[in-house]
Amino acid sequence: MTRRSTATRAHGLALIAGVLALAGCSSSPSTRDAVPRAEPYSKYGNPQSYEVLGHRYEVMRDNGGYRETGIASWYGPGFHGKRASAGEEYDMHAMTAAHKTLRIPCYVEVTNLQNGKRAVVRVNDRGPFHDNRIIDLSKAAADKLGVTAKGTALVEVRHIEPGDPVSPDAAPVQLAMAPAAAIMVPGAMTRTPEAIEESRRPAPEWGRNVFMQIGAFSESINADRLRSRLASAGIERISVTRQVDGFHRVKIGPLTSVDEADGLSVRLDALGVYGRHIVVE
Template identity: 55%
Template sequence: MRYPVLFIVSLLLLILAGCASQGELDEAAIMRIPDAVPKFEPLAKSGNPESYVVLGQRYFTQKSARGHVERGQASWYGRPFHGRQTSSGEIYDMYAMSAAHKTLPLPTYVRVTNLENGRSIIVRLNDRGPFHADRVIDLSYTAAVKLGLKRSGTALVEVRTVEPKRPVWDVLAGRD
C-alpha cells in the first residue's frame, strides 16, 4: 500500500520538475500544488537572530509564534529570487508553499486568508521580509496564485499561526 503512494508522489514531483524546467507552470498546475503540511521542526540555525537591521530598521525575532494573528497587506516574490538562498539557509523555490515574515520564528506554519476573496492557504515561513512598512507577509509565487493576488500584486490578508498536530505517541508519553 505504501509503495504505490510513494510511486505516485514521485511521479508527480518528476512531472512538476519537468514542467518547471520548460518554464513557468500554468495556473491550473499551480492550483494542484498542495498546501504546506504543518509538522514539528527545530528552529532554523540561521534566520532567527535575536534582532537584525534592514534598511536602517531594527526587527526583533519572536521567540514563539503561538497564537499569532495579524492583518495587513500581503505581497509576493518570484522569478528574480528563485534559486537564491533564504534567511533560513534554504533555497527559495517559487513553486513551494512558502513565505517570508519579518519577525516570526523560522520555520513557522501560518494560514493566510485573502480577506478580499475568502481564499485561504497554509504556507511555511522560511525567509525574512517583506521590508515595506505596510506589508506583513511576502508569499511565494505559487501561494500568491492560489490566494488570487498574483495579478494585483498585493491584497489585504489575515495571517494566523497553525500549530502542528502532536503525534499520538507524544501525547501518550506525556511529552509537550
C-alpha cells in the same frame, strides 16, 4: 539578511538569471497547502534582532497566538533558486512565505479577506522589507490566494502548529449573514463558534471600513494627545474610539487604497510614529 538586504544589488541581472532558471526548471507550480510538521528552528534565520535598510526587527521568542491583519505581497522570479533566510533554497513554486519577525521555519494560515480564499504556507524567509506589508508570499501561494494579478491583498495571517485545525476554503466574507444556527458547511457538522464569529466580520472595502490603527491607550488623554499631534502635521480623518476592552484606539481612515496606506506610512515614519497596523471594522 539573506533576501531583502541584497535588494540593492544588480536587479536586472537577477531578473535575467531568474527568467533563465525558469526556462529550464522542471518543477511545476503546486497549490497544495503546506503540511505543518515539527521541525527545529533555523540557527541562521533567527537572530535576536537584525537590521535591514535602517530598520531594526526583533524576532519573536514564541510564535504562539500570532494573528495579524494587513497587506500581503508576493515575490518570484528575481529570487527563485536563491538562498532563503532559513538556509534553504527559495522555490517560488512551493507553498512558502517570508515574514519579518516570526521564528522560522513555521507555518501560517493566510486568508485573503477580499475573496475568502485560504492557504497554509511554510514561512522560511525574511521580508517583506516594505513598510506597510506583513507577509511576502511565494508565487504558488499568491496564485492560490488570488493575489498575483494585483500584487497585493488584504489578508489575515494566523500561526498554526502541527495538528492544529485548519479552516476550510471559504466563500468571500459576507456583509449580511444568515442566522448562526443556519450556517452549515456541506458534509460537516455545524460550524464552531469561532468560525461563526469569523464569518460575521465585514468584508474589507477600501474607502469604507479599512483603517490604519496608530495606537491604543488606557487613558483617553493620551489618545487625544496623539490625535492632536497628527492633526497638527496635516493628517486628516483621525478618530478616537473607546472599545469594549476599555482602550481608546487612534485610527486614520477609512483608507481608499494600498497606495494611500503606503503614503500614510511614509508620513508617519517621518513623524516617528510606529507600531501601526491595518484593521477592518
